[in-house]
Amino acid sequence: MLSECLSYWSFNVSDADSGQHVSEFNWDDYLEETGALSVPHHAFKHVSKPGQTGLTPGMxxxxxxxxxxxxxxxxxxxxxxxxxxxxxxxxxxxxxxxxxxxxxxxxxxxxxxxxxxxxxxxxxxxxxxxxxxxxxxxxxxxxxxxxxxxxxxxxxxxxxxx
Missing domain, CATH: 2.30.30.140 (SH3 type barrels.)
Structure with missing residues (x-):
């Protein structure tokens, strides 16, 4: 889902200056554990919608x-x-x-x-x-x-x- 994309960009990157790798953060687990709701996909109009590339989950x-x-x-x-x-x-x-x-x-x-x-x-x-x-x-x-x-x-x- 979009939250997984965001977790990749936000938390699965290396800090080039320190040489340390930031541990992976999983938004789906966090939302489930806290009972929080994710932002709806329509709020991210700048991000391609699934299917625009023709590639879909399950392929x-x-x-x-x-x-x-x-x-x-x-x-x-x-x-x-x-x-x-x-x-x-x-x-x-x-x-x-x-x-x-x-x-x-x-x-x-x-x-x-x-x-x-x-x-x-x-x-x-x-x-x-x-x-x-x-x-x-x-x-x-x-x-x-x-x-x-x-x-x-x-x-x-x-x-x-x-």
């Missing part, structure tokens, strides 16, 4: 796994969108949002489902998924068979840094 795509030494890709699900930012969750984390990550569609290495196979690129999950799932190959097979892929046309023209 899946292949994304470069940055923690791997060798370039590998894994399936991720779009959790929410905020303009050109996507909150993604790797396949295998189910409802565990601790490993969710933000990426910018203009700079991230994102592809529709099936791209890795066409390009003969390796598909390998991040370490956290390998720890949770002994048979991650079966997990991948299931994800590829059942996925609602991001249409290739929505990623065309999007540049990325390999």
């Amino acid at each position: 899946k795509l292949e994304v470069c796994v940055r923690t791997e030494i060798e370039t590998a890709y894994w399936v991720a699900t779009i959790i929410t969108t905020c303009g050109q930012l996507l909150l993604l969750r790797y396949e295998g984390y189910q409802d565990d949002r601790r490993a969710d990550f933000w990426c910018d569609i203009m700079t991230a290495d994102l592809h529709p489902i099936g791209w890795s196979k066409q390009q003969r690129r390796p598909m390998r999950p991040p370490e956290g998924v390998r720890e949770k799932h002994q048979d991650w190959e079966a997990l991948l097979e299931k994800a590829l068979a059942e996925s609602c892929s991001v249409p290739a046309s929505l990623l065309e023209g999007v540049r990325y840094m390999p």
